[in-house]
Amino acid sequence: PQGELGTVSDVASVVAFLAGDVTRHINGANITVDGGFLKRVDY
Numbered sequence: 001p002q003g004e005l006g007t008v009s010d011v012a013s014v015v016a017f018l019a020g021d022v023t024r025h026i027n028g029a030n031i032t033v034d035g036g037f038l039k040r041v042d043y
Contacts, residue, residue: 006035 014033017023032038 004035006033010035 011033014031018026018031
């Protein structure tokens with residue numbers, strides 16, 4: 001975990017990345033933008 005909350009800018013960066021040409025072969029993927037929160041949760 002990064003020790004900080006995600007921001008609107010963090011989410012916008014992922015959206016901009018996904019809107020680019022380099023991701024044209026990505027489909028059906030779940031991309032979590034949570035600042036590493038899921039890495040610290042015990043299941």
